[in-house]
Amino acid sequence: MLNYLNKIKEHEALGNEAWRKNALHMAGGEDKAQQAQFQAYMHKYKKRLEAPLFGGKVVRTITRTLEGDYQRYPVYVNIAPELNAGLSLITYFGHGAPTVFDLNLGNPNDPVNNYNNKGKYPVFIINGCAAGQAFSASPTSVGEIWTLAPERGAIGFLADSDFGYEHQLDFYCDNLYKALFNDPAWYGKPIPVVFREVARQVLEQFPGDPHAISLAMNTIWQGDPTLSLYAPDKPDYATDDTRLEVAPVAGQTKVQATSPAFLLKIGASNLGKLTRDSLHISITREYPSANGRANDVITRVFPPLSRDSVLTVEIANTGNVFGQSRFTVQLDYAGKVDELNESNNQASLTYNFLQGGVTILSPVEFAIVPSNSVHLVAQNNDPLAAPRAFEFELDTVPTFNSPAVQRTSVTASVAPDWRPTLSGAAKDSVVYYWRLRFKDPQADEIQEWAASSFRVIENSPQGWSQSHYGQFARNEAQGLRVTTPASEWKFEEIKKTLALRAGGGGALPVMELRLTPCLEFRWRMSLPIMLTVVQARQIF
Template sequence: MKTFLSSILLFFLFSVNQLFAQESASFANSWISYGKPYVKIGITAKGIYKVPFASLPAGFSTVQPSNLQLWHRGKQVAILSTDNNEILFFGVPNDGSSDSVFYQPTSSRLNPYFSMYSDESSYFLTNGETAGLRAEVINKPADTSIPVQTYFRKTNLNVFKDVYSMTTEDPNAPNLRNSFFEFSASKTGPAIIDGKTAAYPFELSGIKKNELEKATVKLLLHGRSSNSRSIEISVGKNEQSLRLVKSLSSAGFGATEYTFELEEGDTDENGKGIFTFKSGSTEDKLKRFSLTYFRISYPASTAIQGKTSYFDLPAVSEPFSRISLSGNFANAKFLDITDPDKPRIIMGKADNLVISRTSGKMANMLVTDETSIVNPAKISNVQFNKQDVNSINYIIVSSENLLQGANSYAAYRSSVNGGSFKTAVVNIKDIYNQFNYGEPSPVAIRNFVNFALSSGLKDKYLLLLGKSVTHNERMVRELPDEVPTVGYPASDILLVEGLAGAPKNVQAIPVGRVSAITNQNVLDYLQKVKDYESNISGEYGWRKEVLHLNGGKSTEEITQLKNELASLEPFVINGSIGGKVTPFAKQQAMAEVESVNITSQVNEGVGLITYFGHGSTIRTDLNMGYITDGDRGYNNAGKYPMMYFNGCGVGNIFSARFNPNPNASDRYALSLDWLLAKNRGSVAIVANSFESFVSPSAKYLQVLYEKMFSDPATVNLSIGKILTAVANQVLTSDNGVYAIANIHQSILQGDPALKLITVSKPDYSLDVNNSIKIYSKSPDKTIGSSDTLKLQIGIFNQGRFLKDDKLPVKITFHFKEGTSSQIETIAAFPYQSTLDIVFPNKNQNIQRVEVQLDPDNILDELNEKNNLAELEINWEIAENEMLYPVETIKDIIPPLLNVKVNNRMIRNEEVLLQNPLLNITVNDDRLIVGDTALVDIFIKPCWNGNCEFEPVNYTAGKYDIQSLTARSFQINYYFDNLVIGKYELLINVRDQSGNSSLQPYRIRFEISEEVSQWSVTSSPNPSSSYIRFEAKTVDFEQIESLEYSVYNLKGIKVGEKIIDKVQADVNEWYWQPDNQPSGLYIYKVTRKGKDSTSKQLTGRILIVK
């Protein structure tokens, strides 16, 4: 921070190839003939290239070579030749001209010899319906009437790419760094310090004698510090014979072009010379400038040296020129490349070439006997297919290495639970190919979005899935595995601002970024989104909790930032969320970092964490630490906050810090760690990508809080749309450079479609441990000596604040001789309220108080299962107190868990039939409401450690829940998807206070279709006290009854049991031979069928007493 004071259910999963149906000359894809196969050819240098037909991808037709077409930057290129089963063409590298889109103004891109992102130019080969464009052949016979041009002009170009002119690795910096390219930003030469002289030698090979005064020099200088300077430009044969050319004025970080002519004596007889540059007479390392390029155009003789020569013919008014070249031209080609997309082949002899001319225009020529064969690795298939983009409303732009995760993300977003969006996954490489002619650049994304919005449907979201590196010194050319942003400081908003009628500097559609490095990162983040949107925690109150943290380096600054945050509290407290703010301020006025412990709050759940203070990529000056720091103990699974950081560089995820290792020098940025951490951390983060300033940031925060918490038009919107509304409102009142920069550099990390912090309905609740208290009549009386008592009920709203709500509260008093009830009504409240009721202390025999909110379920709440609480009163303790309970009577007794399968208790490793019914009964000592959130079921498909337990989801139609008593409930779960195999079941249960059962239920069983149709077992055998008979029946629907009989050896029946409601699987009977002596007994089990048939099984048991 810097101080700045001022007053589906259909799921459309397309590659970007399949998105584009509209074709118009105004879009970068209008050149494409969709449906045809294309071959992409990449080159990085100027020259003639050869592509053998054999190097083309299999299946690409060359049957009609005359129909082959070659395209470059949307224009058809004239092919030199398709003879001899090969393609010859003239190609040029990527000059970065499209970068000008992100310069302000666009004309300020002054270095035409450098691309910010890529050196590779792409050419696309396809088969046309008609003959492709071919190079014009000029074959005019020598005509001595045409005068011979005695010289041509050559160019000596020196481009310097040592360092970025706006580097952040230099202590010199402008007061404000913008994300768009300013000051003609470019790679440039090393810094030239004030008081130092820098020398640059040059050589004009083949210069025509006595023509030096016709040589023209153009150079570009970049300021590298904020001061003004006068730069002395000198030239000479050597440093001892310098001529002062110009004392050139330059200011700040801007670039200055200058052109001048050389004079006789500026070079030696071999055309060698030197330029020198100097500013100031006293050395000052903080004042500096640099040379970006110099270009010398000079008259040269017509003697060609080397295998390749580029030269220019001066403009003429005649229709033809004749030149006579000397040199070795045995296999040379002569090309007119004035229009590099339409080169012309000049036929004839080198010493007498006739060239047709355009009047008044210079001609650019190439003489070469070199042809480069394109590397097969740079030749690839491209299939452009079109599809209607109009209906797509959720676009994921993904790097190629993350497409698996992107597809999973899109599948969720297109599902009902994910919002039923019509999604599209687009590969960034496809966007490059179609919307920037194959050249890697953020320009491609901007062009693509502009096209996607051209249909008129602008209600779309854009999720950027992948990393981007714009820290210039760490950038990798061609942007491998990146989804690029704009500038450093970075801005994703500049990818989409001002498009399709949106105001300048305001995003046309909501945009967010997840800088995932691996597909697992994507899946981990996706799971957090699913957990958040499904509210896996089962409660909403945590979303109303807001933490305010502020740093500062001085007492004044700490106080200022604390007050700025305090001014936002009314938006939270009085807004629709009705939240609570907990502030944390830096305690020591110092520049050093101070640690803050917010672990308990984060783990319990908070909806928003806002930080205002100083910061960096890896820490804040009131430092909460990384979410993955083991010693901090963060564990907030299912309760993921939104985070807003106002601190320099906290949102800088663009500096190639992608190592999760805590000890690595390139460890994840702090904010990225919170976002990507599995099962903890944050679900969305807004933070500045570089610098932040107090005044514009405070204004931005104020509007953000207003839009999130108070403005009825925006409180229910997604975070992406809220940020768009914030940008609109901020820039309406303040269109200054700092406000604009703050908008551009506020990076949303996360899904822009998320609806954060807000809750849709109220959720009135009671704390089962602490909501009910009883007070004596007055402070000088005990409860036992008071004739009346005060009941105080603490009530919470864990949901939305609806001001017009009326909440009925039912209070039931339980006395020894009976009960009495009454209903009170209280007005809605945002966070917490208290209801006081005075009641007579009759006969001092009150035993229990029960409170129920909204007893008739009149109100529509998020959760109806937290509306009940009770207070058991121990009168022997209470009568001597003025407040009862003095301390919270915390529920510490765990619930009891009882589990049956098919309504019976099964043995470990028992064999069961398919589709077993799970019966789970929960009993507690307190009031408990039946809730699946209290019972966790896990299952794994093995009996060993080769598999893991997976949670069982409560899917509608597969379970029912019954309230047995006020303190017990039962869940019946139907396992209808278990295939044949071995399984282990694990069940945990807890009560509403969070007490878990002392021991989870855990048992192994086997699902089989080989269970005997009819079998009987008896155990234990021998036995002294009881015998358990177990009859297994598969075809139970055909059985009328089962009859168990036990006989002694005299044939006398000593026990019997008839079961006329036969169950699937097992039917059991316990026989206790209490009055029978030791000895051998015979049992008989008779199975009577509904078809009047009868079957019997017999066996022996031994009783030993």
């Protein structure tokens, strides 16, 4: 009894762990017809368990397919994966006796079975003959073995100790499930208390029937009389970062910057009570700061969330989306539902929206390379791509049409590279331009070149340099420009309108006038009115 007391203490210290809404079903039968009949019963109970208020999940249903008498042809099954992960309930419907059923789980104390479910003790509901008969010194019944096993096994065992008949057992078990999982008047009440109500219903349904009276009077509860099944009184929506996934829409095989839309899949659970409340979620998409885009906020409404669900939202992917986007999902974002725990409603995912082409890796753009031995390295933006051909080009002008231009083709899967011989090796401080692309781009891939440049300065420390006119093409210039190919800086022409008024006569001196902080004019005025600019210069 001390073993059982210790298990009760562990059980009562539990919280709203996800496994507490898990159940396992078993259906026996001695022939095909009976097996189909008992499986139909279990399917009906499954629907009740997964409906409000409990909203649980039957993680596995085990069925007997072997025909014949269960005592002559017993079937043994192992439930270690499910039991060790955590079950609140194991329900069986089939033939039985105190020590053997159509489907047998074995002894939890036998290490061969690998039953290690410390702290995760289920309740058994057994629908079969005499399974609850626990009054013989030997042999020990299944119920006694499982409830009294130390640090493993079960926490309670409910079964008839007399003969049972399927139509009455089905009525009893169906109404027991209804009361335990769906009826607000009995949801969360101790199991013996709920059974007493169901026994009343059995006697009312089958008045005067001796087998119904036996079922009501001889069903035995082995366990704490105050024990209840897990019955949270509020919902508890939960998700986490590992349960978010970006996936392609139908007809697409990958998600990249050129994809017109994609799917965000959100794994979510309700660890608590299942209600009729809709679930309101928000999704915030943060773009890379370089894109200059404000965050997108998307909201959706889903049906009531049960045990485990995957919520799928299709998201448009338009405009400049290249780079890493961060998605933050908030369940019940407006706080409409009172929950057991409000701190587990948020999850985040960062996804890199690549261009569906290639990316320059090394040398980085505008790099100073200290040697004429250069290694050009790029990257296929699809890390799972099969080997394919890439085109490289290298030149000393950005148009790639000089006599010194070099071209090659390489085959690679993820990281194409090239070690060219530099044509300007005898010169110092030469700027080289290089680019690459897929040799045979597919329809959903970027077909433009990925281009970059670098400067070779022998024995120089590594650094950054812009010194050739082609390198300034990406800069934003205001009031000046760079000429090609001389790389000369020119200021844009500035025109100003002058409005002057003068009077009197005689010799007129040369005067100076500043129109802007950076422009100075010297001018002379004579009669008739005439303005002659004798000198203009830009000053700083």
